[in-house]
Amino acid sequence: xxxxxxxxxxxxxxxxxRQCFRCRGPDHNNQKCPVCRGENKIPLYTDSKQMxxxxxxxxxxxxxxxxxxxxCLRKGKLCSLMFGLIIMTLVMVxxxxxxxxxxxxxxxSPFHYGAxxxxxxxxxxxxxxxxxxxxxxxxxxxxYAKDYxxxxxxxxxITSKIEFxxxxxxxxxELRKQEPHMFSxxxxxxxxxxxxxxxxxxxxxNTTTDPYASNSYALYSKRFRIIFDYLRKVFWNxxxxxxxxxxxxxxxxxxxxxxxxKCGTTDLYDRLRLHPDVRFSAIKEPHWWTRxxxxxxxxxxxxHDRYPVEDYLxxxxxxxxxxxxxxxxxxxxxxxxxxxxxxxxxxSASTMWDNNAWIFFYDNSTEGEPPFLIQDFIHxxxxxxxxxxxxxxxxxxxxxxxxxxASANKSAxxxxxxxxxxxxLFEGCMLDFSLRACVYNxxxxxxxxxxxxxxxxxxxxxxxxxxxxxxxILVLRLEDHASNMRYTMHMVFQxxxxxxxxxxxxxxxxxSPASNTRRPEDRSLGPMLPxxxxxxxxxxxxxxxxxxxxxxxxxxxxxxT
Numbered sequence: 001x002x003x004x005x006x007x008x009x010x011x012x013x014x015x016x017x018r019q020c021f022r023c024r025g026p027d028h029n030n031q032k033c034p035v036c037r038g039e040n041k042i043p044l045y046t047d048s049k050q051m052x053x054x055x056x057x058x059x060x061x062x063x064x065x066x067x068x069x070x071x072c073l074r075k076g077k078l079c080s081l082m083f084g085l086i087i088m089t090l091v092m093v094x095x096x097x098x099x100x101x102x103x104x105x106x107x108x109s110p111f112h113y114g115a116x117x118x119x120x121x122x123x124x125x126x127x128x129x130x131x132x133x134x135x136x137x138x139x140x141x142x143x144y145a146k147d148y149x150x151x152x153x154x155x156x157x158i159t160s161k162i163e164f165x166x167x168x169x170x171x172x173x174e175l176r177k178q179e180p181h182m183f184s185x186x187x188x189x190x191x192x193x194x195x196x197x198x199x200x201x202x203x204x205x206n207t208t209t210d211p212y213a214s215n216s217y218a219l220y221s222k223r224f225r226i227i228f229d230y231l232r233k234v235f236w237n238x239x240x241x242x243x244x245x246x247x248x249x250x251x252x253x254x255x256x257x258x259x260x261x262k263c264g265t266t267d268l269y270d271r272l273r274l275h276p277d278v279r280f281s282a283i284k285e286p287h288w289w290t291r292x293x294x295x296x297x298x299x300x301x302x303x304h305d306r307y308p309v310e311d312y313l314x315x316x317x318x319x320x321x322x323x324x325x326x327x328x329x330x331x332x333x334x335x336x337x338x339x340x341x342x343x344x345x346x347x348s349a350s351t352m353w354d355n356n357a358w359i360f361f362y363d364n365s366t367e368g369e370p371p372f373l374i375q376d377f378i379h380x381x382x383x384x385x386x387x388x389x390x391x392x393x394x395x396x397x398x399x400x401x402x403x404x405x406a407s408a409n410k411s412a413x414x415x416x417x418x419x420x421x422x423x424x425l426f427e428g429c430m431l432d433f434s435l436r437a438c439v440y441n442x443x444x445x446x447x448x449x450x451x452x453x454x455x456x457x458x459x460x461x462x463x464x465x466x467x468x469x470x471x472x473i474l475v476l477r478l479e480d481h482a483s484n485m486r487y488t489m490h491m492v493f494q495x496x497x498x499x500x501x502x503x504x505x506x507x508x509x510x511x512s513p514a515s516n517t518r519r520p521e522d523r524s525l526g527p528m529l530p531x532x533x534x535x536x537x538x539x540x541x542x543x544x545x546x547x548x549x550x551x552x553x554x555x556x557x558x559x560x561t
Contacts, residue, residue: 158427276505290356397454416529474492
């Protein structure tokens with residue numbers, strides 16, 4: 001293929017190249033030239049064959065550059081103008097639709113929450129007065145303030161359907177049928193000389209056997225492999241050898257921090273683990289009782305192989321090794337005295353509330369309610385277990401939960417819309433099912449954009465009180481913990497029967513920086529809209545009232561937090 005440098009087009013045969021008027025010199029006459037005559041078109045040839053008429057390339061000659069060039073320029077400007085108008089129209093349409101969705105239009109969109117009928121006469125006076133104390137209306141959220149009466153109708157419907165009915169507790173034989181393997185591994189009696197529920201289990205491997213080769217926690221998470229590498233190295237040294245047999249000490253936790261998420265459980269965990277007598281599982285939140293034993297690794301990934309109870313027990317081997325040293329009498333007298341007081345804890349914040357997996361594994365549900373709950377199985381093995389619950393104003397908890405788990409487009413306006421949508425979904429469930437059925441409804445919980453149900457503390461607490469005594473459960477408030485940490489930590493120490501600490505040890509525990517605080521990028525988003533806060537206060541009010549009655553403490557009303 002040759003190139004005509006003057007014309008800058010591809011030309012193949014030499015004779016076509018000679019037809020280019022720029023290449024013919026100054027004597028060339030356009031009027032007499034058969035090629036240039038007519039519309040000044042030069043046909044494009046490819047492989048010596050003329051192309052079809054649709055593929056003709058126009059090349060304008062110099063004699064029309066003045067007028068035709070001006071015409072082409074005007075034509076180009078007209079096309080550019082039309083194209084610009086189209087783009088501007090699309091941008092304006094996008095702005096209007098997006099502004100209507102997020103309430104950013106100067107004129108409220110008629111499509112904003114079309115499902116709600118606005119009726120100012122239905123405004124709750126008490127809630128409005130509370131709202132006025134904290135809120136001066138601004139242009140930015142006028143449209144959201146108009147949502148309040150409509151959403152209040154939904155909340156009133158939900159409130160009218162609330163009934164706190166005591167659940168029927170399943171018997172032990174029913175639990176055995178559901179989890180036969182678990183009952184075959186965990187005995188019904190534990191060592192009498194240990195504060196923790198521990199027992200000896202025969203180990204049938206040898207020195208070359210990897211006791212953690214099939215542990216699912218080690219297989220599915222790289223960050224736990226370092227822990228298990230250490231356990232492998234010291235495993236054989238902590239076995240109890242008797243009559244040519246080898247036994248390993250197995251332990252379950254003495255206490256559980258069971259909830260709730262975004263209520264300070266991580267901070268409580270970090271402070272408790274500084275106590276010399278407290279040992280936790282190798283992983284802060286194993287989520288075994290609620291998720292891993294059902295094969296849930298991440299909620300969004302569906303089900304995997306179920307984690308057997310042995311994998312869960314492996315997480316307490318570090319603590320079991322220390323207890324084993326005391327039981328064998330290998331430790332010094334002073335150290336042995338201290339180690340004998342060791343208690344084991346576990347801090348999965350899902351334990352109190354997450355029963356979403358029951359519908360896939362347990363039959364015989366009554367009107368959509370789960371026949372078995374997490375606490376039924378824990379109590380079956382550990383009737384003397386101690387439980388710690390850290391709670392927080394459910395309104396603030398929900399916003400913190402949203403900021404922590406939402407991945408994109410976070411804003412106070414987006415949170416408001418998600419709250420409204422979740423309330424509608426919850427109302428739809430309450431019209432057909434009981435409160436307990438809706439709270440433990442997996443489909444509903446996955447559909448709601450924000451986790452409203454986690455803040456219904458009293459529903460979960462009442463269900464735990466059907467199997468555990470009230471004196472086995474310590475309920476704390478994050479607000480009290482933040483304002484007087486020393487006092488709340490002393491309550492925990494006393495509840496767990498922990499020994500006294502030196503001033504240095506106590507200062508280390510109580511004066512450490514707070515854990516798991518709000519991220520800087522989330523702080524920049526500011527608080528939730530006052531209208532959203534008023535809506536959520538109305539929604540949670542009857543549940544907080546019942547909680548305060550159960551605990552005989554009006555602080556759990558969260559009137560002023």
